[in-house]
Amino acid sequence: MKISFVLYFLISLYVGGFMLYGGYQKFAKPLPAPTQMIETFEKEGATKMKQDQKLIIRNYVFGMKQTGYFWQFLGFCELLFGLMVLSQYFRFVGAVMLMPITVQIFLFHLFLEFHDTEELIETGLLLLGNVALIFKEYNQWKPLVFAKP
Secondary structure: OOHHHHHHHHHHHHHHHHHHHHHHHHHHOOOOOOOHHHHHHHHHOHHHHHHOOHHHHHHHHHHHHHOOOHHHHHHHHHHHHHHHHHHOOOHHHHHHHHHHHHHHHHHHHHHHOOOOHHHHHHHHHHHHHHHHHHHHOHHHHHHHHOOOO
8 A cells, every 4th residue: 555645644634624524513413592792792891891802813713604504515515525525436526615614714713813723834835735635636627727728
């Protein structure tokens, strides 16, 4: 058995498992009420919340949940594309479809949670794993990108 086969299989397990877990978590808790963030803001006090670094993160995630569809849609995509990556048969298509999601996850942690080094490394490895899965099939998609005139 080739080492590269095992390596890409392990990368697929990491990326697919990460997405399955993240997608499941989006459905594990009920969506917050539309006024929940305002009530939290009033309860904790305006001064404390303004100084709280997590206010931006809370508002960002709360906004996605309050659309009424996006949080669930993101969870569905993470589940579907994670399963595609794990299937090995649809791994390339799943990795391509996951690319915008993994980039967004990494950028979220880079710009909004830069102080949490562990999560930054974890999401950086997720992004690198996804890129590796796409570049593994370079010979297949190269003619689509670099067409000879």
